[in-house]
Amino acid sequence: MSFDAKSELLKALKGNANLVSICVGGFHNLKANDVTKFPRIVYAEIRNADEDFADNEAISAEVRFQISIFNTEENISSQTAIAKEVDKTMKSIGYTRYDSVDLYEEDTKVFHKAMRYQKIFR
Template sequence: MNFEAKTDLIKALTSDEKLKSLVIGGFHNRYANDVTKYPRVIITEIQNKDDGFFDNKANGSILRFQISIFCNSQTVQNETKIAKQVDNVMKNLDYTCYDSQDLFEEENGIYHKALRYSKVFLI
């Protein structure tokens, strides 16, 4: 398994100046401590497993991440800009987007865009 993938991904997203200027609520690993600031991005590792076996030894990893963009009614106009910039960063890291969903959380009035990416990492 590639244990550095999440660290590298978080570093790439948080060091992108355009993203930092758009994501006022910050970048968070799995959950946000402060849920009052929007927009915010939450990074979740979905899968990190060995792959590419040869002679019973893994020669790579399959990585999958979900990048969630959370906006409220005052910041939802920036959702597409944030998603495009996230996509640029992810593609520069050789990730492929395999799913994108626009969601609305009715119980709290929050807009949630879920972007899912995958990458095969060879050792």
């Protein structure tokens, strides 16, 4: 199967006006371009594999993403609102959340909420 899941995800994130207004640091794949702007979202595709087969052809694929929300002490109060908007957005395009964890990056003094989602494309 050939599907650009990253493009679908980015379009959905950018299409959420509430999320765009809160995340002044923007949306980035794998790493942020400007590491000084917070809050921001970094997304990474962590799985994209063919699943079901018929006549030796893949008929579905499982895709998983990690959506990471990064905040500093100055804007940590926005983390919950951002997480709710991310969750709403991901569910609107057919993903389900299977994990979420709050982290603190000691070296950079940045709060990191990692949320993991999966979807089966048919």
